[in-house]
Amino acid sequence: MAGLVASLFLGKAIGAPAPLPWSIAFYYGDSPPLGQLARFDLAVVEPDSGFDPTAFAAMPTQWFAYVSVGEVDPSRSYYAQIPKRWLIGRNGEWHASVVDQAAPGWPAFFVAHVIDPLWKQGYRGFFLDTLDSYQLVAKTDAQRERERAGLVAVIEAIHRRYPSAKLILNRGFELLPEVHDAVFAVAFESLYQGWSEAAGRYVDVPQEDRQWLLGQADMVRQRYGLPVIAIDYCAPADTGCASRTVTRIRAQGIVPYVGDGHLQTVNPASAN
Numbered sequence: 001m002a003g004l005v006a007s008l009f010l011g012k013a014i015g016a017p018a019p020l021p022w023s024i025a026f027y028y029g030d031s032p033p034l035g036q037l038a039r040f041d042l043a044v045v046e047p048d049s050g051f052d053p054t055a056f057a058a059m060p061t062q063w064f065a066y067v068s069v070g071e072v073d074p075s076r077s078y079y080a081q082i083p084k085r086w087l088i089g090r091n092g093e094w095h096a097s098v099v100d101q102a103a104p105g106w107p108a109f110f111v112a113h114v115i116d117p118l119w120k121q122g123y124r125g126f127f128l129d130t131l132d133s134y135q136l137v138a139k140t141d142a143q144r145e146r147e148r149a150g151l152v153a154v155i156e157a158i159h160r161r162y163p164s165a166k167l168i169l170n171r172g173f174e175l176l177p178e179v180h181d182a183v184f185a186v187a188f189e190s191l192y193q194g195w196s197e198a199a200g201r202y203v204d205v206p207q208e209d210r211q212w213l214l215g216q217a218d219m220v221r222q223r224y225g226l227p228v229i230a231i232d233y234c235a236p237a238d239t240g241c242a243s244r245t246v247t248r249i250r251a252q253g254i255v256p257y258v259g260d261g262h263l264q265t266v267n268p269a270s271a272n
Contacts (some may be wrong), residue, residue, distance in 0.1 A: 020255050021227050023271050026127075028066060029264040036266040037061055044127040044168070047118055048076070054122035064125035064168065065118045069110065069154060070133030071096040078113040089137035091130075093197050098133050101150030107157035115158055115165075125166035125184070128155070132171050148174055155179045168229070173216050180224040187229035188213055191254070192245050195233035195261035202235055202261065217254055229255045234267075236260045242269040 022041035027033070030049045034056060037043040044064040045051050053063040072079050072087075073096045082099070086106060089098035099106065115126065134147035152175055158165060159182035166184035169175065176183070191213055194203045217228045230249045234241035242258045246269045249256035257270045 020250065020253070022255065024229055024255055024257055025266055025270065026066075026231060026257055026259055026263045027266055028262065033266055034059070036268065039268060039271040042125070047121065047123065052122065057122065062125055062166075063123060064127050064166070065121075065123040066127050066129060067114055067118070068096070068130045069099075069128050069151065070101065070130035071098055073097075081113060082109070089133075091133060091136060096130075096133075098137050100147070101134055101154065102146045103150070106150065107153045110154050111157050111161050115161065119162060119165070124164065125168070126158070127168045127170065127187070128172070129170045131169060131175065151175055152178045155182055158182075173220070176220065176224055176226075180226065183224075183226060185227040185229055185255075186220045187231060188216070189231045189233075191230040191232055191252075192248050193232040193234050193241060193258070197261070202233055202241075214252060217252065221253070227255055228253075229257065232256070232258045233261050234258050236265050236267070239269070242267050246270050246272075 023039075024042040024044070025037055025040040026044045027037060028046040032043070032045050032049065032051050038059055038061055040061055042062045042064060044066055047065040047067075051063075056063070071091055071094070072082060083103075086100045086103045087097040088100045090096075091098060118126070131151060134151070135144065138144040138147050151172065155167065155175065156179065158167065159179075167182060168185045168187055169183055170187050170189070172186070176186070190205050191210055192205055194205050196203050220226050220228050232245045232249065234245060245258045246256045258267050259265065260267075
């Protein structure tokens with residue numbers, strides 16, 4: 001890994017295309033398909049699927065647990081233990097509650113009720129999702145800063161408790177000034193091809209949105225030296241879409257993964 005990172009920076013220095021550090025897959029269905037996921041260096045899985053990472057520790061694939069920070073679904077085991085005053089909004093599209101990141105007890109609660117059990121299960125990496133959900137409820141600069149600082153506190157609490165844990169942020173660009181030393185990589189969704197949960201269909205990403213994301217990717221790599229991941233979406237049967245999208249993402253020097261809209265299947269195109 002150190003050699004790959006060194007090659008990444010050397011490539012930047014001499015203007016050559018930088019090699020991608022690793023491949024990654026995202027699979028949120030039940031019974032993760034090990035044969036397919038074994039083709040990837042890293043795999044993010046849904047921990048409530050019953051998957052046991054310790055049973056497959058001998059595989060070269062590193063297992064990351066999906067965890068939602070900014071929102072909580074009522075199906076999560078810890079949902080009932082969250083004080084109701086901490087639930088400050090609703091993401092109707094995904095039927096989840098938005099959590100007040102600035103609640104004084106939230107960082108300790110999150111570590112104790114979410115990260116601790118997953119660490120005991122054998123996960124050593126965590127994909128931190130819904131880091132921008134506070135924007136659904138925070139309408140002023142002061143509110144947004146309060147929530148942003150709360151997210152920083154959550155990530156710092158995880159890092160203090162488990163300094164060796166590998167943390168991948170889904171977006172969270174505005175958190176990096178404080179937490180970049182604790183971060184393994186930064187991901188974002190929908191660089192070229194997206195999924196609209198509200199419309200129930202795959203969509204092309206507008207050029208303006210793509211250019212903004214590419215600017216954020218440059219900032220993450222150049223300012224903080226972190227790998228960047230793009231998660232795009234194509235219909236499982238549309239292998240041409242997946243292949244083209246993987247190629248386009250790789251051409252940007254970004255680690256690609258192209259999956260279906262709910263990440264219930266594994267697309268092998270991203271592993272090549």
